[in-house]
Each structure stands twice: as C-alpha cells, then as structure tokens.
Amino acid sequence: MADTGTDTWWRGAAIYQVYLRSFADGNGDGIGDLAGLRARLPYLAELGVDAIWLNPWYPSPMADGGYDVADYRAIDPSFGDLAEAEAYIEEAHALGIRTIIDIVPNHGSDQQDWFVQALAAGPGSAERERFLFCDGREGGLPPNDWQSIFNGPAWTQVADGQWYLHLFAPEQPDFNWRNPEVVEEFHAILRFWLDRGVDGIRIDSAAVLFKDLDCVEESYTDHDDVHEVYRGWRRITDEYEGRFLVGEMWMPDQERFALYLRPDEMQTAFNFDFLSRSWDAAELRASIDLTLTTHVPIGAPPTWVLSNHDVTRPVTKYGRPDTSFSHQDRKHGMQTDPVLGERRARAAALLAMALPGGLYVYQGEELGLPEVEDLPDHLLQDPLWVRSGGTDRGRDGCRVPIPWSGKEPPFGFGAGTPWLPQPADWKNLTVESQQADQNSMLALYRDGLKLRRTHLGDGTLTWMDSAEGVLAFTRESLTCITNLTAGAMNLPPHTEVLLTSAPLEEGKLPTDTTAWLR
Incomplete structure (x- = not known):
C-alpha cells in the first residue's frame, strides 16, 4: 500500500465509494446489499483499491437514501444484519481492503426512538432538548425564515404548535449539539463501530452542526463551536491504531476549511473545489495549487474526487459545453457529447490518480458509466426531486445500479428488478464486457491504480x-x-x-x- 507507515495508510490510499443499494444484489430483491458486496470483494481487490467507503447502511425509512438514520447501531434489513456487516469487515481485511463508514451527525430520522419520544414528551421536556424545537412567531409563522437545502422551509410544525428544525428533509430532524446527551451518544456510536474493526469515519455535512436560531440570516454553516466536537472525535479515534476521520464540507473559504484539519481534529476532508472545476488547464492548475497550499503547510494530505453519489457522473459532466459545465446541473435534456465526455473523463482519471494524497473513486467511474438522465419521473426517489416541484431532477441519475454481466438488464446486478432501471445500452459497459479489453475504462483504472500504488501515493x-x-x-x-x-x-x-x-x-x-x- 502506497503510504508512509501503518498508522497513516489513508494519506495516499485509493478509496472506492460503494453506494450499497446500487452495487450488487445478493438476495434478488432488486436492492444492493452486503451479500452482494461480499461476493464482489475479489473484484475490488483486483481493481487495486485500498479501502471501501460505504454510504449509510443503518436502518432507515429511506426518505433520503439512508441519510435519515433511525438506528446508528444496526444494519438496515434490506442490506443484511450486524453479523453480516462484521463478516464483511473481516473478509475485506483479509483481502487487504479497509472499511470507512458514514456517520450522519447533523440529523437523524423522524422515526428514530429519540424523536418519537420528543414528540410524545411535549414542549420544555428533556427529550425535546435533544433536537431544535422552538415556538413560532406571531401569525403562525416558523421561528425564522431559513430554507431547507432540499427546498422549502427548514421548519415543520408539530401537533402541539412547536416547530422543529431540519436543514434537509422534514423526515430528518436536526440534533441539538449543545446538548451533552447528543455529544455522548455519538461518542458511543463511534466506539461501537471502531470496536468492530471499522478503519475510518466519513462525517456527513460536517460543518453544519451548530445553529444560532436567533440569526436573521441562514447562519448554520461553519460555526466555531463545531471544532470542539471533532476534537472529541479525534481523541476517540486516536485510541485505535490506524483509524482516521474524513469530513464532508462544501466550503469556499480555504482558511476556514483548513481549521478542520488541525492536528487535533480531522486527518482529511473531501476536496470539492477540484471536483467543481471545468475542463480547463488554468482552472485545474489553480485548484491543484489552492489545494496544496491549503493542505501542505498543516501536514494534512489532500484528497482528489471526480464524483460521488450527489453529483453528475464525469462522462456526462465533461461532455457538456465548457461554458455551461456544472457538476450539479441536473436539468432534463442538457446537451452532452458522450465521446468527448469519455475522452476527458479518462484523462481526468489519470490526472487525479497522479496527484499527491488520497484518491476517492465512486462506483461505476471505473466503467465509464454516464449519468442516466431519462429516468421516468414516477421512479425518481430523491427528495431534491420530490420537494422541487419537478424542477430539479435530483441525484438518482448517478445512483443507477452497476452493470456486471450479460446483454440486457439487470446485467448481473441480481435476480430481481433493480430499484432503478439500467439503460439497455449499458451492455457495452458491463464489468464482463470490459474485463478482457485492454483499451477499456476498466483497464485504464486497473492499470492506473496499480502504477499509482507502485510509484505514487502521498x-x-x-x-x-x-x-x-x-x-x-x-x-x-x-x-x-x-x-x-x-x-x-x-x-x-x-x-x-x-x-x-x-x-x-x-x-x-x-x-x-x-x-x-x-
């Protein structure tokens, strides 16, 4: 593994993101699961990845693809159970692959026990103090005019007249991080998974935990108090050899971004600036220089990301006209040149692999999968689509299940009908069709990751x-x-x-x- 020592393996690792629902279906119900992932571990070992990052695998009503967590110490039945998760971690370790899991600290699910108890307990109760319940303003208005990231008001009123804050969907009530019970609960959650062999923690929406509710402006990003939370998390992970924290923060201010990477906080954070740049030499060099200038002086390794479960896939993104390039523009029917997109995606992949630091590869990048932009409206599940009134296509197009083999859907994904349909022309993009083709995208990734491990890293x-x-x-x-x-x-x-x-x-x-x- 290309790193500087056992304790810092993550500094130069190649990490593969698995969106479990869409990776491989082991029981034939159309939803990817741990059985499917375990069966495909040899593929990932052959690809040459050092670790797997798993999106949330916890019990969830799936109002936001699992990011509405109902129980942080269990596995959603659609994916398997806790014993199977432990077996997966062990099997992955046996192949030299480490595991990173998502922890979602900003919010839970409206079906989580704590929130059910808060609704029953009523205003002023200790149970409500775990969340952000407030009285409204005169005239039946919410406490302030904050808007949800998923469109619409960030407040929902309950039967007794109070309102609760949710920066995302109404089914995702925000925790009150000024409450010691919340702090201690997440410390216990971290230990629960680290004790089971998890090697890293990816922190979802890491910068938005603290809110000043009396602010007129939407002041819920990057509050100074959040740093003490991650100092506490760092103290816990430092008790376990070779474990690390990686934060998800969409922050344009690099000085503020760097504060999260101080020696007593997170070891790494996602680099969304590089992901957001257009296909232009000056733009890309500026991003690389900015990233290195931010990370190198504080001794933190940069990370390089071309896509993930929230953004447009590279083949589609890079195939759009340079002047209208956007990784998050999901308008229906945008002009795309797939040949140009694939060519640039291949070039971008080798460029990203050559940069110093950690590399994250979203499942399907190594196959050159495009964004699926023509999913039927009635099948779209993303709350961005549901709450936008049909103006935002949402993120389902980059979450369509992986094609493994065969000439027609479901392309070896599983015996059942996939939860989202795969395009028929993906028959040329399956793992099976690319395995023996030395000019395929899969071969490029396999060869690049092998050379990267030999020659590069941090x-x-x-x-x-x-x-x-x-x-x-x-x-x-x-x-x-x-x-x-x-x-x-x-x-x-x-x-x-x-x-x-x-x-x-x-x-x-x-x-x-x-x-x-x-």
Whole structure:
C-alpha cells in the first residue's frame, strides 16, 4: 500500500465509494446489499483499491437514501444484519481492503426512538432538548425564515404548535449539539463501530452542526463551536491504531476549511473545489495549487474526487459545453457529447490518480458509466426531486445500479428488478464486457491504480514548464502530462510511456489526453 507507515495508510490510499443499494444484489430483491458486496470483494481487490467507503447502511425509512438514520447501531434489513456487516469487515481485511463508514451527525430520522419520544414528551421536556424545537412567531409563522437545502422551509410544525428544525428533509430532524446527551451518544456510536474493526469515519455535512436560531440570516454553516466536537472525535479515534476521520464540507473559504484539519481534529476532508472545476488547464492548475497550499503547510494530505453519489457522473459532466459545465446541473435534456465526455473523463482519471494524497473513486467511474438522465419521473426517489416541484431532477441519475454481466438488464446486478432501471445500452459497459479489453475504462483504472500504488501515493508535486493549455508535473519517479490544447503535442524526448488515457498519435499526445512517463 502506497503510504508512509501503518498508522497513516489513508494519506495516499485509493478509496472506492460503494453506494450499497446500487452495487450488487445478493438476495434478488432488486436492492444492493452486503451479500452482494461480499461476493464482489475479489473484484475490488483486483481493481487495486485500498479501502471501501460505504454510504449509510443503518436502518432507515429511506426518505433520503439512508441519510435519515433511525438506528446508528444496526444494519438496515434490506442490506443484511450486524453479523453480516462484521463478516464483511473481516473478509475485506483479509483481502487487504479497509472499511470507512458514514456517520450522519447533523440529523437523524423522524422515526428514530429519540424523536418519537420528543414528540410524545411535549414542549420544555428533556427529550425535546435533544433536537431544535422552538415556538413560532406571531401569525403562525416558523421561528425564522431559513430554507431547507432540499427546498422549502427548514421548519415543520408539530401537533402541539412547536416547530422543529431540519436543514434537509422534514423526515430528518436536526440534533441539538449543545446538548451533552447528543455529544455522548455519538461518542458511543463511534466506539461501537471502531470496536468492530471499522478503519475510518466519513462525517456527513460536517460543518453544519451548530445553529444560532436567533440569526436573521441562514447562519448554520461553519460555526466555531463545531471544532470542539471533532476534537472529541479525534481523541476517540486516536485510541485505535490506524483509524482516521474524513469530513464532508462544501466550503469556499480555504482558511476556514483548513481549521478542520488541525492536528487535533480531522486527518482529511473531501476536496470539492477540484471536483467543481471545468475542463480547463488554468482552472485545474489553480485548484491543484489552492489545494496544496491549503493542505501542505498543516501536514494534512489532500484528497482528489471526480464524483460521488450527489453529483453528475464525469462522462456526462465533461461532455457538456465548457461554458455551461456544472457538476450539479441536473436539468432534463442538457446537451452532452458522450465521446468527448469519455475522452476527458479518462484523462481526468489519470490526472487525479497522479496527484499527491488520497484518491476517492465512486462506483461505476471505473466503467465509464454516464449519468442516466431519462429516468421516468414516477421512479425518481430523491427528495431534491420530490420537494422541487419537478424542477430539479435530483441525484438518482448517478445512483443507477452497476452493470456486471450479460446483454440486457439487470446485467448481473441480481435476480430481481433493480430499484432503478439500467439503460439497455449499458451492455457495452458491463464489468464482463470490459474485463478482457485492454483499451477499456476498466483497464485504464486497473492499470492506473496499480502504477499509482507502485510509484505514487502521498508525497510532493513539482510543476514543469509547459505550454498554455498543458498541465505537466513530476511526482517521484513519474511525470504526468495532460494536454488540454486543441491539438496534439510532442512528448518530452527520451521518456518511457507508462500509461496514456488515449492512444498516442505518431508519438504525440492528442488533445484531452493524459500520459504518465518516466
């Protein structure tokens, strides 16, 4: 594993994100589960990943794809049970694959025991103090005018007249992090999973835990008090060898972002700036420089992410006109060039693999899966769609189940009908169809991850002089060049080509292509 020591394996790891509902179905009910994941562990070991990050696997009404957690110490029956989760962790460890799980601290589920008790207990009770219940304003108005991230008011009124805060869906009531019971409960949850061999904790919506409810503005992001929470979490994870915290924070202020990565807080955090940049050499270099400037002085390894379960898949994103590029624009029928998108996605993959720090790969990236933009309206389940009145297609298009084999749906995903339908033309994108094709996206990822483990990981980057529209840098024994100009370019003389994202043209590097050299 490309790292600097056992305790810091995550500094240069390649981590594969599994959205469990859509990875592999082991019992034939159309929903991915732990049985399916366990059966596919050899595939991930062969791919060359160091760890798996699992989206929430807890019991949940699935109002938000599992991010509305009803019980933090159990497994949703649709995925399996706790014994099967423990068996999975053990089997993954046997293959050299570590496990990272999602912890969702901002909110729970309206079906969680604590919230049911709070509704029954009434205003002023200790049970309600675990959440953010308030009286409304005159005229039957909510406590303030905050809006939910999922559209609509961030407040819902209950039968006795009080209101509770939910930054996301109404089914996701926010916890009161000024309540010591909440703090202690999550300490116990962390220990519960670390004791079972979990290697890392991904912290969902990490910057929004604290709210000043008397603020007129939507002041619920990045409150100073949140840092003491993560100092407490860090003290716990430091008791377990080789464990780490990775935060999810969408924050444009890099100085504030860096505060979460101080030596006594999180070890890493997702780098959404890189994910958000358009396919432009100056834009990408600016993001790389900004990321390194933020992380290197404080000794924190950067992370590199091209997509996840919340954003448009790279093949579709990079196939859109440069001027209208957006990783979160989900309007129906946007213009996309799939050939251009695949070419740039391949180049972006090799570029991201070559950068110093940790790498996150969302399931299906290694197959070149596009966003499914024509899912029938009646099948869409994302609350972004439900609460937008049909103006936001939501995130279901990047969550369609993985195609494994065969010539027609469900493509080996499982014996039943998948919870979201797969396009018929995915027959050319299955794992089976790409396994033996040395020019496939799967082969590119497999070869790239193998070379990355051998040559790269954590470390330094040195920029090389290059023409406008070209990114060129050295990493230890490897040189990475990405050509974003309109035409082919000459490669440096006397170099060995280790890997390219597209075939060379008479020894020249074509446009929208990345090459690894030495």
